[in-house]
Amino acid sequence: MAVKTFAAIDVGSYEISMKIYEISPKHGMREIDHLRRSIDMGTDTYTTGKLSYERVDELCRILKEFRTFMDGYKVVGYQAYGTSAFREAENAVILLDQINTRTGIRIVILSNSEQRFFHYKAVAFKEEIFTGTIKSGAAIIDIGSGSIQISLFEDDTLVSTQNLRLGVLRLREHLTHLDVVPSQYEALLNEIIDSQLRVYKKLYLNETYKNVIIVDDYISAIIIKRQKKAAKGKSNKLMLEELLHACNTTPISELARILDVPEENIILLQISGTLLLRIMEMVGAEFIWAPGTTLCDGVAYDYAEKQKIIKPSHDFEQDIITCTRNISKRYRGSKRRGDTMEMISLTIFDSLKKIHGMGKRERLLLRLSALLHDCGKYISIVNLPECSYGIVMATEIIGISEAEQIIIANIVKYNHQDFDYFDHFAEQDELDRTSYLIVAKLTAILRVANGLDRSNRQKVHDIKAALKENELILTIDTDKDIALEKGLFEYSSNFFEEVFSIRPTIKRRDFLSQHKYAD
Amino acid sequence: MDFSHASNYSNRELSWLLFNQRVLGEAKDRKNPLFERLKFLGITASNLDEFFMVRVATLKDMVGAGMKRTDISGKTPDEQLKEINLAVHKQVKQQYNTYNRSLLPGLKQNNLRFIEKHEDLTAKEAAYVDRYFMESVYPVLTPMAVDSSRPFPLVRNRSCNIGALIKAKARSEEPEFATVQVPSLLSRIVTLPATEITTVILLEEIIERNIDKLFLNYDIICAQHFRIMRNADLNIEEDETEDLLEEIEKQLKMRQWGEAIRLEVEAGIDERLLKIITDELNLDKEDIFFVDGPLDLTFLMKMYNLPGFDALKETAYRKPVPVPGFSTGTDIFAKIRAGDILLHHPYQDFSPVVEFVRQAASCPSVLAIKQTLYRVSGNSPIIASLAEAAENGKQVTVLVELKARFDEENNIVWAKKLEQAGCHVIYGLVGLKTHSKITLVVRREEDSIRRYVHLGTGNYNDATAKFYTDLGLLTCQAAMGEDATAVFNMLSGYSEPLNWNKLSLAPLWLKDRFLYLIDRERRNAAAGRPAYIIAKVNSLCDKDIIEALYRAAFAGAKIDLIVRGACCLITGIKELNNRITVRSIIGNFLEHSRIFYFENDGNPEYYAGSADLMPRNLERRVEILFPVEQPDLIERLEFIFAALLADTVKAHILTGKGTYEKVDKRGKKILNSQLEFGRNAATFTNKKVSPERKNSRVFIPQKEGNL
Secondary structure, eight states: OOOEEEEEEEEOSSEEEEEEEEEETTTEEEEEEEEEEEOOOHHHHHHHSSOOHHHHHHHHHHHHHHHHHHHHTTOSEEEEEEOHHHHTOTTHHHHHHHHHHHHSOOEEEOOHHHHHHHHHHHHHHSHHHHHHHHHTOEEEEEEOSSOEEEEEEETTEEEEEEEESOOHHHHHHHHHHHTOOGGGHHHHHHHHHHHHHHHHHHHHOOSOOSEEEEEOSSHHHHHHHHHTTSGGGOEEHHHHHHHHHHHHHSOHHHHHHHHTOOHHHHHHHHHHHHHHHHHHHHHTOOEEEOOOOOHHHHHHHHHHHHTTSOOOSSOHHHHHHHHHHHHHHHTTOOHHHHHHHHHHHHHHHHHTHHHHOOOHHHHHHHHHHHHTTTGGGGTOSTTHHHHHHHHHHHSOOTTOOHHHHHHHHHHHHHTTSOOOOHHHHHHHTOOOHHHHHHHHHHHHHHHHHHHHTTTSSOOOSEEEEEEETTEEEEEEEOSSOOHHHHHHHHHHHHHHHHHHSOEEEEEEOOHHHHHHHHO | OOOOSGGGBOOHHHHHHHHHHHHHHHHHOTTSOHHHHHHHHHHHHHHHHHIIIIIIHHHHHHHHTTOOOOOTTSOOHHHHHHHHHHHHHHHHHHHHHIIIIIIHHHHHHTTEEEEOSGGGOOHHHHHHHHHHIIIIIGGGOOOEEEBTTBOOOOOOTTOEEEEEEEEESSOOOOOEEEEEEOOTTSOSEEEOSOOSSEEEEEHHHHHHHTGGGTSTTEEEEEEEEEEEEEOOOOOOOGGGOSOHHHHHHHHHHHHTTSOEEEEEEETTOOHHHHHHHHHHHTOOGGGEEEESSOSOTTHHHHHTTOTTOGGGSOOSSOOOBOOTTOOTTOOHHHHHHTSOEEEEETTBOSHHHHHHHHHHHHOTTEEEEEEEESSOOTTOHHHHHHHHHHHTTOEEEEEEOTTSTTOHHHHHHHHHHHHHHTOEEEOOBTTBEEOOEEEEEEEEOSSSEEEEEEEESSOSOTTGGGTEEEEEEEEOOHHHHHHHHHHHHHHTTOOOOSOOOSOEEETTTHHHHHHHHHHHHHHHHHTTSOOEEEEEESOBOOHHHHHHHHHHHHHTOEEEEEESSOBOBOSOOGGGTTOEEEEEEOOSSEEOOEEEEEOTTTSOEEEEESOOBSHHHHHSEEEEEEEEOOHHHHHHHHHHHHHHHHOOSSEEEEOTTSOEEEOOOTTSOOOOHHHHHHHHTTTOOOOOOOSSOTTOSOOOOOOGGGO
C-alpha cells in the first residue's frame, strides 16, 4: 500500500503530544491526528534533578493510550523523543528503560541542537513560504521553556545558530522571584532580555534580517490567527507592538476572552511576545511568519526523508556544514585550509567505502571534523588537541546529537595527538564501542589529509585515490614542492595502516604525462 | 434601547406548561382521529410527570434552601411554584375533562368498552377477572400494613398504589393503614375475553375488587388509588466520585427515595386515608391532585396499540421512505464521497446511519470508529455494530452519556456490553453532559486516509427516529473530518486543537458564535442591509441570546422563530414592531431538529446542531453546531424552513399577550408541514453538486456572445 502512517511523539516539559501522519510519495506528508495532554514533567526535573515515580507513571498511562491510537492507525513506525525534562533528569536512563518495558515505546533523548534542528526542519517543511522567506534573509526564533534558539539565514542557507537561556518559563521564574507587580513586568523583561541580547549582538550579528520566523507555544497561535487575514500570510512588527500594548493595558481575564487563551497562559504569551519584539528590533526585522509547526512535524519529515518517501528541496546537510564553517571562521580557521582538508578526506572516505563500511552520516561527521580540525589553535597552539576538543564540546552544532558531538571532538583531538585505545575511553565512559570505531576510522582518514597538507599551504589542488590491493594510491595534483608532505607522511600513514590494514602512498601527478594525455 | 429588564421575558416553566397545553389541544382537537387524541393525552401526562420530577423538584429544592434568586422573568422560586401549581391544577382538570367528556364517550361509540369501575363488570366478566387475579396478579402482590411495629413502607416513585383502611375482624380497634403497589410488570390494561366489542379494564380495578383477599381476617373500610411523584434529579457529586458508573447505579436506587413532591388521589378519597398518606409523605395541600378518573394517564399511550382500531389512527403520514439513492448493498462510503448527504428523519428512514456504522464495522479498510451515544434504543443495531467492530480489531471509542436523564439505567447496560466487546468506553465528562451527536469513521483508502462523519440533531436511536423530526449530515469533507477527530480527542481528555475548521462546540464557544451570528445581522440591519434570522429549536431560554435577538430586531432585522417547547422570548414588545415572530409546531411527529439560517447580507449561512438555545445546552453540555454548505442541501433546508413557516394546520403563533393561538387560516393555503415533508421525502435527490455556490459573491461577467 502506498500510504504509510507514522507517529511522532514529543515528550516535552509541560506537555506530551503525538501526531499521526500519512506519508506517501504522491501526497507527501499530511497530519491526520494530533493528541496533546498536559503533564508537568519539567517542575520535577528542574527542582529536584530527578523525575518522580508518579510523573513517570502518568506518562506511561498516556503513552499506553498513544499506543492504542498508533495501533488503530496501523502505523508502520514511530519516533518518540524526550526533551529537556528528560535531558536534565539524573535518572533518565533507568526511567527510559522502565517506560520501554511498560509501554513498548522507546523514548530517545534529544540534545538541544537536535531538537532545534527538528523544529527547523518542521518549518522548512512548509517549503513554499519557507524558501521565499529565507531568500530575503531571515532569523528563526525558536522559543522554548528553558532557552531560545536564534538561527540566521542568508542566501538560502543557515549561517549560524545560537542558544540563549531566555526560555519563557525561565523568564517567568525570574519575574516571580523578583516580587514585582505585573505593571512592572514589561520594563523588567526588557532589561533581562536586553542584557543577554547585547552580548549576542556583539559576537554574532553583522547583518540585518528582514523576516523572523517564530516557533513557540504561545504567541504563534495568536499570530497565526491574525496572519490568516494578512496579505501574503505574514504579520508585521506593528501588529506585534499593538498586541503587546493591548496585553499591558487590558485586564487579564478580558484578554483571555478576546484572545481565547487560558488566563494562566497570558503572562507566558506576554513574555514570548516581548522576546520576539526585542529580537526583531535587534536584527532589524519587519515581518513575522508563524508557521505553527511543532517538533513532531520535524520528526515526521525527517523520517519521511530517511525512508526516501519525500525528497526535500532544501539541503539540510548544507545547513549543518555552513554553520560549521561559520564556527570555524569564528575561531579564525582558514577557509582554504578547511576546504582542502575537506576535499582530501572526503576523497579518501569515498574511495574506501567497501573497506570502512560507514555511511552518509559518518561522512558528514568527517566533513565537520575536517572543517574544525584545528579550531583549538585560537586558544593555544601548544595545547591544540585539548583546546580543539574543548571548543567542539562547548559549541553547539545544529542537527548534531550529543553522541556525535563527542565523536567530532575526539576526532579533532586525536588528529593532533597519539591515539588512545578503547580501554581509555571505556574507563571514562565517554564512547561506546561503535562510536569508538568511528572515531578511530575517521581520525585515520583525517590524519592522512592533514599529512598531505602539512605545510598548511594548500599545495594540493586535486587528489585522486585508488585502492590497489593493500595500497591506497593518492595521486596528487600540485605544482608545488611536496617534499615536506612526503617526508612526514610516514607518521600519519602508520595509524591509517593500523586501522584499515591498508598502506597509503603518495604519487605526484606527472605534469608531462598530464599534457601528453591532454593532446 | 435596553432589553434586559425582566418584563421582556417569560418564565420558562410557565411557558413550558403552555407547550403541554398545546399538546393537550391536540388531544382535544376533534379533527384528530380518536386514537391519536388518546396518545396526545397520554403524552401530556407523561410530560407532566417529567416536569414534576425535574423542574418542580428543583424549584422545591431552591425554596427549601431559602433561595430568593429570581429567574429570567423576575420571579422568585416561591412565586414560580405558586403560579406553576395553579396552572398545573388547571391543566390536570382539563386533562380529565377531555378524558371523561370527549374521549371516553368516543371510545364507547367506536365499540371499545372501557370499564371504569369494577362495579360495572357483568357477572361473567367479574368471574374472569377474579380468576385472572388469583392466577396472575395475586402471586406478585406485596401487601403491606402499617402499625406500631411495621413502619410506613416505601412507596415507589411514579407507581400506582391502592391504599386501604383495614380493621381486624376480631377486635374493634382503630383502623390500620395498608397499601399494595399495582405491579408495574403486568400490563395495566387488561383485555377481557373477546365478545363482539373489545372490553378492557385497568389492572388496579381488578386488584381493588379483590383487595379483601390480601387482608384476610380484616374488614376493608375503604380502598382507594394513589400515586406519588418524587424528586428525581440525580445529585451526583462528580468531583468526589471515583467511579461514575457505580455512583449512578447507586443514585438510581436512591431515586426511589427522593422526597415526595406530588400526590395524585381519586376524587372523593376517604379523608382519614388521605390524612395518613399526606402526613407520612409530608405533603402540602397544593401538592395533592384530586383526579376524576384513572391515575396516571400515560396508559393511554399503551392503549394506542390495542389491536383492531387502525381506522381510528392517523394514516395520512407516510412511513419513512428510503433515502434517494440508497438501497440494500449501497456502498455508503462511495455514496458519501460523491457528495454530502442530508437526511431528514422520520420522513426518510434512519437506515443510512445504521448502515454507516454497520459497514464501517465490517469494512477491512476501516481503522477506527468513534461515536457519542446519548439515548439508545433497546436492542440497538448500532451498539451491535460497534461491538462487532471492536471484535474485528478496529479502534472503537464510544462516549456513553450516563447522565442522560431517565436513560441512565439503560445506558449503563450498553456501556458494560460495549466494554466487554473491547470498545474504549468513556462514561461522559466530569461536570458536562455530552449531548452532541457525532460519529467518525476513519478509513484507509487507496491513496490516503479519509474520514467520514455523521453529524445529527437527534440521537442515535433507530426507534425514536421513526417519530422525531431530525436532520443528519453525512460528509467526508476533510475539514469536518479534522474537526471530528479533534472533538473525540477532546472527549478523551486531550487538549483542544490549535485550530478548528467548521464545527462550533459548546460549552467552548458555541454561545459566542451564536451571539456573533445574531449580532452580525443586527449590524447589517443597522447599516440598511437585508437582515434575517430563522431559528428552529426545541427551547429558547437563554437570556443573552434572547437579548441579542431583541437588539437585532430593534435594529431592523426580521426574525422568525420556530420553538416547539418553552420560549422565554416574548413578542409583544412595541419597539420591535412585530419583527419577531414565534411559532410552535405540535404535530404527529415530535419536532426535534435544530436548524438555523442567517441572511448574512445576501450570502446566507445554514447550520444545524444538537443544541437548544438554553443556558444548560450552551454552557453545561457538549454540543456541536455544523454548517450545511452544499448548494443542493441548502435547497432542502430552504424548503424545510419555507414549509414550517407556511404551516397553517399544526402551527401555533405566540401572541403579544403571551398566549398561543392556531394560525388564522383565512386567505391561506392549508398546509401541514409534516405531511408535506413526507410527500417530498422520496423526491428529493442528492443532485450532482454544482461547482459554483448559489450565493457566491463572485460576479460572473456576461460573455459577449450572450448579449
